[in-house]
Structure formats: C-alpha cells, structure tokens
Amino acid sequence: MPIRVHNTLTGRKEEFVPLRGQEVGMYTCGPTVYDYIHIGNARCLVAHDVIRRYLEYRGYKVTYVQNFTDIDDKMINRAHKLGWTVAQVAEKYINEYFADADALGIKRADVHPRATEHIEDMRRLVENLIKKGHAYEVGGDVYYDITTFKEYGKLSHQKLDELAAGSRVAVEDKKRNPMDFVLWKKQKPGEPAWDSPWGKGRPGWHLECSAMSMRYLGETFDIHAGGADLIFPHHENEIAQSEAATGKPFARYWIHNAYLNIEGEKMSKSLGNFLLVHDLRQKYDPEVIRFFLISAHYRSPLNFTEEGLSSAQSALQRLRNTVDNLEYHRQHSEREWMSDREKEYLPRLRQAREEFIQAMDDDFNTADALAALFDLNREVNTHLSGGISRELATRILDTYHELGEVLGILVQDRVEQQAGSEMTEELIKLLLEVREDARRAKDWPTADKIRDRLGELGVTVEDTPQGSRWKLS
RNA sequence: GGCGACAUAGCCAAGUGGUAAGGCAGGGGUCUGCAAAACCCUUAUUCCCCGGUUCGAAUCCGGGUGUCGCCUCCA
Structure with missing residues (x-):
C-alpha cells in the first residue's frame, strides 16, 4: 500500500513516490528565533515530526532539514529592544527552541541550517537570478520580477492579476510591479549587513529557504512543509526563485497544515492570547499537548481550549494506564510463556498495526490512527483483567511502543518512572x-x-x- | 472583490457511493471492604438547509446559509 499525501501544488491526494528510491529529502520552514515558540508553531512542528517519523517507520531514509531564520526585521527589532546583538538574540532563542521542541518530543533535524551561515549561497542565487533576467537591482535593493516567471501563482492557485487586484501592498516606485518581492535589502543604519555586488545589505526572507533547501537536498527534492499561511507569498516566492534559477522543479510535494486557534479566536498579539510552549509546559505535561495536537488531522483547523487539553489528558492517561498494567505483567506475571489461547491473540495485534498503518498511509491521518490504538486498547484491557503471561505482555508492549514511537507518545522513560531513590x-x-x-x-x-x-x-x-x-x- | 477551506452527538473528532469509527463528558450496571483502574450497556433513524444524480449519498452535482483562512509580517 502506497502512502498518499495531499499536495498543495495539485490540490489532491497523491501517491507518494520519492525521487530517489527509499531516500526522502524533506524541508520544513523553521522558526524566526526572536522569541519563544508558540503553540501554533508547535502544531507545525508536531505535524511535520509525525510525518517524518512515519516515513522512517515505513522504511524511508529521511534527510530532514529545518532552518532557523536568524536575520530579518523581527530579529533586528528584538535585538534593539533588548540591547543585544542580533546574534545574541538568535543564540538565546535557538536554545529555547530546542528546550521546547525536545519537551514536545520533536526529533532533531539532520541539519538545522541558519540563514546567516548561508549568505554566500543566497548571494550566488541572487546573482544567478539577475543574470537570467529574473531580478533587477535598484539603488542597493534587488527585486524579483514576477512577470518573468510564468508559473507564478501555481502553488496558491491564483492568477497574477487576481493577486494584484487584492493586493494591499503599498506601491513602491522602485519596483517594476507591485507584487515584486525583495531578494536583497540594502543596509539601513545600525543593521547587520554583508557585502554584496549591490553594496552592503542582507537577504530577503524568502531567499533563505530556497538557498538552504537546495544546498542540503538538491535542486529538486521531495517534501516541503509549512503552515498554511506560508503558501502565499513565502512558498510561492521560493518556487519562483528556485525554479527560475535552476530551470528544474523545486519541491515535489508541498504539505501545509491548518491553523490553530485559541478558544475560537485567532492567536494574535493584539488579543493577548499568544500561548507560548515555554509557559504551557510548566502547566501541562508536554506529551498531553502533543497528544492534543495529533488528535485532529493536520489539515483541519484545530481549536486550542482548556477543555480540549483536559480531554486529551484523560485520553492519553487511558493508554498510559494500559501500558503501565502491561509493564506490570511483563515484570511480575506468574506465567512466563504464552498459552495456546493467548497465541490466538497475536493476529489481532497484527491487525491493529495494519489498521494503524492504513490510517497513516492516508495522508497521515493521526486521528484515525489513534482510533485504531484505542480499539486495541479496549481489547487488551479486557484480556488483562484475567492476567496474562510475561511473553504476551511483552509482545503487546512492543506493539504499543512501536506505534507510540511513530506518533511520539507513550515514550518509554516517561512510563517507567522511578520513585527517586x-x-x-x-x-x-x-x-x-x-x-x-x-x-x-x-x-x-x-x-x-x-x-x-x-x-x-x-x-x-x-x-x-x-x-x-x-x-x- | 479574488482564491480556498470547513459545517458530523453535550464537547473534540474520523469517515469521499453501501447504510454513522474513536476519545472526552454524562447516565445505568459489573468488579471492589470502599475506592481507583477496567469492562459491559446507554447518548446522532442521522451527518447546516433545499433541490438533483443513483437501486442506494454524510459522502457526487447545483443552489443557499454560516464559520474561518489567505490575498500584508505571521506556523
């Protein structure tokens, strides 16, 4: 059974076939490290982490790349506010990022490239685009001329004139077209800057993901993931930059997760409902947060509520209780080996795994996969009441850990807590x-x-x- | 104005043609000294509304209503 993936590019679920056999290149847009990550970031991280874990579970060798945006307006503003250098801000919040992400059970990427470490790649990309007539320099700024890329809009499924009509971008005289976007920004006083053929300046935001993804995954790679809000303009621009520069297709499958709302409202600074993972995990078990985030399909909008979290807590506890009981039987059961009757249970175990896989094959349907787990859970509990052999307890536990590992829940060391001494x-x-x-x-x-x-x-x-x-x- | 999602029980949430998964909460019961945990039963003749296609639709088509997102930095 093939894995099916919803591809934003085509708007359809497609069979997932990697470019190079069992090897998968996956790039996901990481955070701008000017603050702690919030629960919306967490949804992305968890969704992508699950996709990565599942691909690995299905035998793919995944090269997972997640960037850190460590130079842009937000970074500069934050640094000014704190009286720090931009690099200090980046260092601080990259560390905080890992603390939060680790707590949520996000596996580290194979590469965590930083924008400031790839200035040269970006500079070359801009030069290339200018040479090919896709970009132009005006007084130290370099813009991408979107009229030169015929397929502009193919990801967000919008036509250029439609975009332009709705555009609220202030018309800048320097641009040839209002929708042109900046590749290289001329330095303003007090800003970090790098040398370039167009004078001192810094890269535009969209540029870094093009440069870094191609650097580590090649000019064409398999999966590019991000939040739905990045479809336009960020990912659209990445495609324009990359494909214009290389003449080759950029990412083959575009995966976007839906937004997360807070108590029915969009998360925003003005509403004051920004929930930081850093704060949230003081109050809630991070695994409960993770469970909550995977309880809905990644492409469905998810509403973050106290009630939802508490519901997730109870549901996860249900699974944990069973795991604890299994663990107890594995260690203390009087019977070592499976009885003939117990052996009849093994096919059911395989069936649960099959159902789980079937759900995940269908565009990573974690909600459905969890249902398979809960179905199994009920049956296991029924058997458990009569006591089971150590062998069967071990076999069932193996399945729990195998499937839990894919979702990043029921992590072993969290279950086997020690009393301290x-x-x-x-x-x-x-x-x-x-x-x-x-x-x-x-x-x-x-x-x-x-x-x-x-x-x-x-x-x-x-x-x-x-x-x-x-x-x- | 353009583009696009979504609308399933008290709440959350699967289900893309074959007669409504799963979780939480609630009610009843079993087990227990009492609990806890667990198990069993129970809560949608029905999937926003109206038409249509079909032997058959939550699922497909048309229309309507509502909510939301994107079109500007944003996961």
Missing part, C-alpha cells in the same frame, strides 16, 4: 505491606489512610486481583 521505593513497599496487613485484618480506616496519604504524596495505590500496586501519579 531506592530508599523511597523500599519505604513505599513497606507502607503497602503494613496496609496489606491492615486489609487482612479488615482495618479499613488504617488501610484507607495509607492509601490516601500516599495519594497526597503523589503515589497512586491500586488494588487488583493480583495484589496491590503503586505508581507515581
């Missing part, structure tokens, strides 16, 4: 022994007191047919 664990065990004695003596007040007090300390006690268990809550 051996001493603490021994003390908990001691208390449970005392409680067990009390229960046998039907001294319920004592038994309940121990359970309640442990609960207050963050230790959940559960009585099962196989005995009492504890875990950190």
